[in-house]
Amino acid sequence: MSVVPGLGGRVGWGRSPALLVIDMCLGFTDPASPMACDADPVVEAIQPILAAARAAAIPIVFTTVSWGDYEKRAAALRFLKMPAGTVCEEGTRWVEIDPRLEPLPGELVVRKVFASAFFGSTLSTLLRTEEVDTVIVTGVSTSGCVRATVTDSAQHGFHTIVPREAVGDRLARAHEANLEDIDLKYADVIPVDDVVTALQSSAVQIDPSGVPG
């Protein structure tokens, strides 16, 4: 039963999911980075989801934090608040997706600099065009870009699923607190195994060919 009566209901799955992998670039996964999260278990938890998503042929979108001249100015206040974030400069190795999760041809990599992958982007248009109704959100950090992306995914009207072990943070208490908030208010937080099973069982009926051209 929910810790808060009347919150924490289930939104469940729709019929056509997409997988988001948030900010699993070296700037967040390499312990040498000032922005590093506890990413190794997250990488390991994302791997079977990625495999199942590939088998089911659903849309897969990676985000990476990467700033150039434009983003530096648009996100000037953000960099005041989070100076460590300036590590992810375009052209450096920090913006590359962790090789353990190497995107395949046909998988998309989107550059972002703000917290939510939906903010100031055409992600909702992509998902609409590809007939997606359900968004699986993985990556880091639970208390930052994952939380913000999950909130926006729900606000845009998508069924939103967070595989519990496939998101991570720098602070254990922030990780736990945000998972509680997310499950109470925005998305269903469920085990990775359940996500993999759902993707496997849906592999047949999901039609990824809804996109024209």
Next chain:
Amino acid sequence: MSVVPGLGGRVGWGRSPALLVIDMCLGFTDPASPMACDADPVVEAIQPILAAARAAAIPIVFTTVSWGDYEKRAAALRFLKMPAGTVCEEGTRWVEIDPRLEPLPGELVVRKVFASAFFGSTLSTLLRTEEVDTVIVTGVSTSGCVRATVTDSAQHGFHTIVPREAVGDRLARAHEANLEDIDLKYADVIPVDDVVTALQSSAVQIDPSGVPG
């Protein structure tokens, strides 16, 4: 010093603030509501800020959760996740701003149904039109609509200020965890007294007449 090196910098104040009072309607402040937060101390903390904002003649915007036929359908998934939220139906007393914070003529009340006051609204256009560069966010709940509004305020490029005692929640641990996240990543969490002092000192130089017409 910040609990996470490289995060938790100060964004500070700009020159022209506005005050947001999030969801301080009876559906969230009256203990009889299924959505009730621990709101009495929040009301008391907002009162001096509201007084200072009125004296400084800055824009003041209250939000209230209120749904009709349209919102019921647009937020169908949200109500699956938070069935208690259905209490705030238009026309009921639950959507009225708590009388202890009664809006005055010239103060705006905006209806919303999703978490962020910026999502699917023209709030950023209002703030642009009124030449606002700084948003003070108060109200409930810290882990819900306050957090989501603060995140979007920062993403829209506003200096964002959260007066610590003027936001509240249902769960003490969620309140504390979200304040930590907010101060590390999006906004400056500062004492109510400091907000009041800033508004008092700015009362002279702030020009609220930037709006045409």
Next chain:
Amino acid sequence: MSVVPGLGGRVGWGRSPALLVIDMCLGFTDPASPMACDADPVVEAIQPILAAARAAAIPIVFTTVSWGDYEKRAAALRFLKMPAGTVCEEGTRWVEIDPRLEPLPGELVVRKVFASAFFGSTLSTLLRTEEVDTVIVTGVSTSGCVRATVTDSAQHGFHTIVPREAVGDRLARAHEANLEDIDLKYADVIPVDDVVTALQSSAVQIDPSGVPG
């Protein structure tokens, strides 16, 4: 053949349409209003589409321009540019949908003040939630709110259809010029009869029950 080679391709229909009826309120349809368009033929052209949409049980959304204290300030610059628009004040008859197109229970009426029905609204969330992939845009004015709504509908990733006789304007030349632009760049402009036929043939396979609750 298109007047501009390489433009004016067909986006066609998806599988699940919704009908938008833009600003067919008395402020735009009553000749006594300073904002009046040549609306009688538009009313007549919308009627059979509305009947077919009702028979097909697709989502139907009417917009009306209606401003109160909040909108007056948020749209201050808009009212400088279009002072005649101030006629549509909330509580006046000008904001009522033309009785010849009276919405039925279950049909939605959304208040707006800016040009695009998508701007600063949760319309895209509603359409996502209701599994809509195709938007039929009718109403007035072709050169104002219809054009802006069509542009945004396309940008949000919806197949967009404009029934030629079911949109109208104040100026004949603006009407024609905007229909040309729209058909070249954003939406398929087709005869009302073809829209009615498409809705009739789709009445069986369209599943309006994709919405939870």
Next chain:
Amino acid sequence: MSVVPGLGGRVGWGRSPALLVIDMCLGFTDPASPMACDADPVVEAIQPILAAARAAAIPIVFTTVSWGDYEKRAAALRFLKMPAGTVCEEGTRWVEIDPRLEPLPGELVVRKVFASAFFGSTLSTLLRTEEVDTVIVTGVSTSGCVRATVTDSAQHGFHTIVPREAVGDRLARAHEANLEDIDLKYADVIPVDDVVTALQSSAVQIDPSGVPG
């Protein structure tokens, strides 16, 4: 006097302008491109504005259409409607800004694929961060990306100015019709000379240093 009474009012200038140069890349300015506009006179008209903007040290943002794997899928319906637009593939010369308007260091170049420079972008955040209240829109095409950007600029609450000779199109009739619509509903269409004069006279009082960091 306005051709439509009650429309076509003046929004005027604010205090802090920015210059947008829309899609003046070779894909739109080189006669060899399938998307070419009548761009030579537009280039010549933008040059003195660009010089004045540089002298006044206001923010300058160029947009270019450029698509990669992500944009190809997000804009799949757009490319169905405008197959000629596929010429602007990333890495080709078509996406380069016309050398006659070569951006200088410190001037921003933003990639886009949809019509409005504000849609699915962080442009409004950049402009907020840089304390901009007025947007000057130049470039091509009047009936496409200029019109869509102007509409959104107005909707976001910016004073919007269109220097008449500094925008252009493929079709003369579309150019004229859109300028009429824009001046009636969204922005002030004024001579290039007046824009240059305004920038020169404002060069002293405009403070471009509102941006932190």
